[in-house]
Amino acid sequence: MVINMDFNKAHDKLAKYGQEHVLKYYNELSQESKDALLGQIAGTDFSVTANVTGGIKESPRGVITPIKVMTLDEINAGRENFVKAGLEIIRAGKAGAVLLAGGMGTRLGSDNPKGMYDIGITKPVYIFQRIIRNLLDVVDMAGTWIHLFIMTSDKNHKATTAFFKEKDYFTYNPDYIHFFKQDMAPAATYSGKVYMEAKDKIATSPNGNGGWYSSMQNAGITDFIHKAGIEWLNVFAVDNVLQRIADPCFIGAVAQKNCAVGAKVVRKSDPDEKVGVMCLEDGRPSIVEYYEQTEQLRNTKDENGEPAYNFGVILNYLFHEKELEEICNNELPLHIVEKKIPYMDENGSFINPEEPNGYKFETLILDMIHMLDTCLPFEVERNKEFAPIKNKTGIDSIESARKLLEENGISL
Ligand code: UTP
Numbered sequence: 146m147v148i149n150m151d152f153n154k155a156h157d158k159l160a161k162y163g164q165e166h167v168l169k170y171y172n173e174l175s176q177e178s179k180d181a182l183l184g185q186i187a188g189t190d191f192s193v194t195a196n197v198t199g200g201i202k203e204s205p206r207g208v209i210t211p212i213k214v215m216t217l218d219e220i221n222a223g224r225e226n227f228v229k230a231g232l233e234i235i236r237a238g239k240a241g242a243v244l245l246a247g248g249m250g251t252r253l254g255s256d257n258p259k260g261m262y263d264i265g266i267t268k269p270v271y272i273f274q275r276i277i278r279n280l281l282d283v284v285d286m287a288g289t290w291i292h293l294f295i296m297t298s299d300k301n302h303k304a305t306t307a308f309f310k311e312k313d314y315f316t317y318n319p320d321y322i323h324f325f326k327q328d329m330a331p332a333a334t335y336s337g338k339v340y341m342e343a344k345d346k347i348a349t350s351p352n353g354n355g356g357w358y359s360s361m362q363n364a365g366i367t368d369f370i371h372k373a374g375i376e377w378l379n380v381f382a383v384d385n386v387l388q389r390i391a392d393p394c395f396i397g398a399v400a401q402k403n404c405a406v407g408a409k410v411v412r413k414s415d416p417d418e419k420v421g422v423m424c425l426e427d428g429r430p431s432i433v434e435y436y437e438q439t440e441q442l443r444n445t446k447d448e449n450g451e452p453a454y455n456f457g458v459i460l461n462y463l464f465h466e467k468e469l470e471e472i473c474n475n476e477l478p479l480h481i482v483e484k485k486i487p488y489m490d491e492n493g494s495f496i497n498p499e500e501p502n503g504y505k506f507e508t509l510i511l512d513m514i515h516m517l518d519t520c521l522p523f524e525v526e527r528n529k530e531f532a533p534i535k536n537k538t539g540i541d542s543i544e545s546a547r548k549l550l551e552e553n554g555i556s557l
Pocket of ligand 1: 245246247248249250251252253259296327350351352353354381382383384460535
């Protein structure tokens with residue numbers, strides 16, 4: 146972060162975006178608080194707030210057509226060969242894994258980072274523990290450690306790193322675990338004015354899971370990756386406790402097909418399931434989010450009479466790092482999301498709103514797929530690899546994940 150910021154520079158930066166109110170209490174602050182606020186101003190991108198004037202406009206989609214998916218039959222036929230190729234890549238140290246753990250996990254409603262959640266019944270089983278165990282399966286199979294990069298945010302970095310230390314990294318080799326913080330974005334009112342959390346603090350939140358690669362660059366992790374000779378990055382979400390990480394079969398298949406990215410997909414459980422589906426958009430790989438899926442799209446059939454848009458993404462992607470470098474200067478679309486934002490009101494009181502009161506600004510990893518020329522959608526069995534935890538109960542919850550874990554022989 147560039148801390149080279151004084152009051153005048155900060156004022157000029159804010160004035161460009163009509164955010165001078167951020168400095169309203171500057172004169173009453175202690176020197177330490179003044180420095181903290183100037184540091185935050187230096188490290189915050191206020192240009193995102195300009196996007197709300199005139200209401201939210203999502204850019205129109207291109208022409209959507211079906212994409213070819215590598216289905217289980219095809220994978221099983223080539224499995225031996227794919228696994229062999231994948232293991233070679235892993236043993237050569239060319240594959241790394243990136244755990245996205247910068248999210249706020251608001252739906253789960255715990256104050257701790259999501260990965261610290263204990264899903265055990267008769268003994269503690271933490272989400273992070275499950276993830277490390279899944280990765281250790283591959284480490285054992287390959288006979289080599291795999292670098293794991295863990296993205297946290299300003300809000301959960303301390304708690305996450307302390308937890309891993311306390312649990313002795315769940316027997317993983319700490320030399321192969323690297324934490325980095327994701328960049329933050331300001332939260333704003335409906336008219337685009339940045340909220341303050343305190344007199345010396347702008348209300349910010351992690352800038353969305355699309356921020357992972359630029360955050361890795363800003364944290365100097367990409368330099369490490371280049372030195373270490375890592376070519377493939379398996380990026381995955383914190384909340385799927387069944388997923389296979391650095392899966393040799395997946396790595397082998399994507400590498401052999403010479404694709405810039407691979408996306409693990411599952412067959413939709415029903416046409417209305419709330420998952421984004423893989424497709425081509427104007428001939429390039431893309432994902433249609435569930436709320437964009439029209440009746441017509443849901444009913445389209447392929448030449449075999451199967452639904453043509455039937456494969457949902459599970460936030461488990463394998464990126465060829467070189468290609469990411471090429472697209473990293475292209476801007477990802479900004480998603481403006483209505484959220485409840487805790488803030489300090491006119492009288493200096495802290496308010497925790499019950500209803501949404503403004504916007505947060507995020508970029509999404511799924512938009513990176515459309516920037517790449519080639520993508521291999523790779524089918525996995527949902528009952529074996531997809532147990533997301535978003536909520537406490539109901540769909541995609543602790544309850545549903547526990548059931549799936551037990552079905553897979555994992556004692557809780
Ligand atoms: P979700 O979109 O499910 O968000 O994240 P979340 O923060 O975990 O949960 P809710 O929506 O507040 O309930 C999918 C994955 O992306 C990561 C999350 O940690 C999760 O692994 N993520 C999300 C980040 O790393 N950074 C972000 O800014 C947002």
